[in-house]
Structures are given as C-alpha cells and as structure tokens.
Amino acid sequence: MLHDFSAAGRPMGNGPDSISRHHVKADSLPGRERRGRACGAAKWRARTLSVTSRAVLSVAVIAATAILWSPGAARSEYREIEVKDGGKITGKVSFHGEVPLDAIERYPISGKSPGCGRGHRDVATIDVEGDALRGSFVLLDGMTEGKKWPQAGEAVLDQQDCRFVPALQIVRSGTRMTIRNSDDGVLHNINMRELIELSSGRMVYGTVFNIAQPIVGEVMKRISPKKSPYLSVSCELHNFMIAHVLAPEHPYAALVDDDGTFVLDNVPPGEHSVVAWHPKLGKRSVPVTVEANGTAEANFTFGE
Numbered sequence: 001m002l003h004d005f006s007a008a009g010r011p012m013g014n015g016p017d018s019i020s021r022h023h024v025k026a027d028s029l030p031g032r033e034r035r036g037r038a039c040g041a042a043k044w045r046a047r048t049l050s051v052t053s054r055a056v057l058s059v060a061v062i063a064a065t066a067i068l069w070s071p072g073a074a075r076s077e078y079r080e081i082e083v084k085d086g087g088k089i090t091g092k093v094s095f096h097g098e099v100p101l102d103a104i105e106r107y108p109i110s111g112k113s114p115g116c117g118r119g120h121r122d123v124a125t126i127d128v129e130g131d132a133l134r135g136s137f138v139l140l141d142g143m144t145e146g147k148k149w150p151q152a153g154e155a156v157l158d159q160q161d162c163r164f165v166p167a168l169q170i171v172r173s174g175t176r177m178t179i180r181n182s183d184d185g186v187l188h189n190i191n192m193r194e195l196i197e198l199s200s201g202r203m204v205y206g207t208v209f210n211i212a213q214p215i216v217g218e219v220m221k222r223i224s225p226k227k228s229p230y231l232s233v234s235c236e237l238h239n240f241m242i243a244h245v246l247a248p249e250h251p252y253a254a255l256v257d258d259d260g261t262f263v264l265d266n267v268p269p270g271e272h273s274v275v276a277w278h279p280k281l282g283k284r285s286v287p288v289t290v291e292a293n294g295t296a297e298a299n300f301t302f303g304e
Contacts, residue, residue, distance in 0.1 A: 078249040079145040085292035086147070086266040089140075093260045093276050095133040097303040099126060107240035115186035116162035121240045125280040132260030133278060133302055135168055137246045139229070139253035140264065141273040141285065147266040149251045154178060155223070157233065157243065159188050159213070164233060164243035168255055173229065173247045176220050181213035188213045189236035192245070194225040197283075210236075223247050230277055244279045269294075276300040 103126035109116050127134040155177040158165045162183060171177060181188055192208040208231060209221045225231060229248045235241035246253055254262040264274075269292045275285045281302045288296040 078143065080148045081145050083147050083266050083268050085269055087269060087290040087293055088295045089264040089267055089272070089274060089288055089290060089298055090295060091138070091262060091274070091298040091300065093133045093136040093138065093256050093262070093278070093300045093302070094131045095126070095128045095303040096131060096301055099128050099303075102126075103128070109240065115183060116238055123240055123242060125242075126278075129258065132256075132258065133281075133300075134256065134258055134260065135278065136256045136260070136300075137168075137170070137244075137253065137277045138256060138262045138264070138298075138300075139246065139248050139275055139277070140250070140267070141275050143250040143252050143272075146250060146252060146268050156180060157190075157245075159183055159186075159190075159235075159241070162186065162235075162238055162241060164235075164241055167243045168245075169243075170246045170248070170253050170255055171223055172251070173224060173249045175223050175247070177223050178218050179211065179213070179221050180218040181216055184216050187237060188241075190233065191236055192221075192223075192231055192233050194228040195230040195232055196228045205232075230279075232279065246277070267296075272296075274298040276302075278302060 103124065105123050105125055107121050107123060109118055109121055149172055152172070152175075155169070155171045155175045157169075157177055158180045160182045179190060189210070189212045191210045193205040194208055196204050196206055198204060206225070206227060208223065208225055211219065211221070213219070223231070223245070225247055229246055231245040231247055233243035233245060246255075252264050252267065254264060256262045267290050269290050271287065271289050273285050273287055275283055277283050284300045284302065286298045286300065288298050290296045
C-alpha cells in the first residue's frame with residue numbers, strides 16, 4: 001500500500017509538533033506534567049518512526065516490484081505511413097526432433113464442469129504436421145512506423161461447446177472484442193492475461209480482463225495490453241478451455257499457415273528483428289535485412 005507522506009509523515013493534532021505550534025515550553029510545566037509530556041513525546045516519536053519505517057519499507061517493496069516489471073518497457077505508439085520500396089519477409093516455423101510426450105494434454109471432464117459433458121478432452125499444445133509447427137505466430141519486433149492496418153472484421157472470442165472459437169487469432173492492440181457465451185446453461189469465467197517475460201527468463205502475468213458469463217450473451221472488452229502483445233485466455237471453471245491472442249500495435253504479424261509458412265509484406269527497407277512465438281515452446285528471433293523491393297527470408301526451428 002502506498003502511504004501519503006504529506007499526511008502520514010507530518011503528525012496532525014497530537015504529538016510534539018502540536019505542542020511546538022502552540023509555543024508551550026516543556027521546562028515551564030510542573031515536574032510530573034513535564035515528565036508526562038516528555039514520556040508522551042518519546043512514545044509519539046517511537047510510533048512515528050515505526051509508521052515512517054513501515055512506509056519506507058512499503059515504498060521500497062513497490063519500487064522493487066516496479067523494477068521487476070521494467071523489462072516490459074512502455075509500448076510506443078505506431079505511426080502509419082506510406083512505405084516506399086517496401087519488401088517482403090518470408091519463412092517457415094519448423095519443429096525438429098521428437099515431439100514431447102506432453103504435446104497432447106488430457107483433461108478430465110466431470111461433474112465439476114456442468115454442461116460440458118463427461119469423459120475427457122485431449123488438447124494439442126504442440127501441433128506438428130511433417131516438420132511444420134502449426135499454431136505459431138510471427139511478428140516484427142519494435143516497429144514504430146510502417147504500412148496501414150488493413151480493414152478488419154469484428155473481433156470475436158466465442159465459447160462454443162466449451163471451447164474457445166477461434167483458439168488462435170491476431171487483433172490490433174486497443175481493439176474492442178466481443179466476448180460471447182454460446183453455451184446455454186453453462187457458466188464460464190474468462191481470464192485473459194498478458195505474458196510478460198522478465199530479464200531473468202521468468203514469466204509473469206498481467207490481467208487484461210477477468211469476467212464471468214453465467215448465461216448466453218455477449219459483452220465488449222477492449223484488448224489493451226500494457227507490456228506484452230502475447231496473451232493467453234483460459235476459463236477459470238473449465239481448465240481444458242485454452243486460447244491465445246497476439247495483440248501487436250503494428251500490422252506486421254501473421255499466424256503461420258498449416259504448412260508452417262508465413263509472409264510479411266510491404267516491410268520498410270532496412271534491418272529488422274523477426275520473432276516467432278509458440279504459446280507452449282516460447283520465442284525465437286532472427287535478424288534480417290530487407291532490401292528495397294526485395295525479399296528476405298527468416299526461418300525458425302523449435303525442438304532442437
């Protein structure tokens with residue numbers, strides 16, 4: 001809790017300051033009262049020191065927390081410009097090696113999930129077809145200006161048959177998204193969080209929104225992450241419901257095709273950092289140089 005030092009740091013009404021403000025001298029008081037006043041003043045100073053120490057400690061803890069979150073630097077506003085001699089970045093996101101055993105996670109469905117049936121549900125967290133790592137996102141890092149955002153349709157996150165539809169999507173940061181419950185008689189609780197990676201490599205989570213939807217219907221929520229475009233979506237009541245959203249401030253982002261390939265077009269000439277993000281396996285980045293009207297290649301390999 002933050003302390004208001006303008007109020008807590010200066011005592012009001014009682015204590016030595018109130019005595020001095022009334023110009024009462026301690027040595028003009030009778031002995032017993034003088035000792036009583038001195039004792040009271042000492043106790044007041046001790047209490048003030050204790051409160052001030054706790055306030056300083058609280059501020060120190062808050063400052064330390066702010067330092068922990070500082071790697072997610074403030075996201076700069078994107079400026080749309082006319083791109084001259086723009087090029088392309090093409091590539092593929094691949095997986096090599098043995099697919100891990102937890103690539104498909106099995107979740108039980110029981111009476112604790114009313115309306116969602118019974119038995120179990122298998123959720124593929126790593127989807128490999130051939131060597132293509134499907135379900136991966138690609139974006140340019142740190143873009144502050146470039147092409148205009150294309151006209152987009154309505155952004156929707158639906159809950160159908162106790163599944164998020166779509167499970168993967170890209171929306172512009174700041175977009176108002178329709179959060180819909182299409183499951184009659186099923187209570188859902190949707191929790192969207194931004195995934196923030198610290199310099200230590202540890203992941204922390206920042207809540208974008210957390211709402212309950214007990215009946216069929218929809219609400220509008222603005223998707224405005226503060227520190228990271230990488231978002232996870234879960235249902236607090238049904239842990240087998242999982243989705244992911246990429247919410248960049250610029251349009252240089254893509255969800256890979258089923259064969260793992262992608263294209264980023266109308267990219268300003270120059271040096272860029274291309275990032276591939278897989279919700280389960282994390283991120284990879286490669287530097288590229290885009291020549292005027294040229295095509296650069298950026299390939300990513302996970303699993304090695």
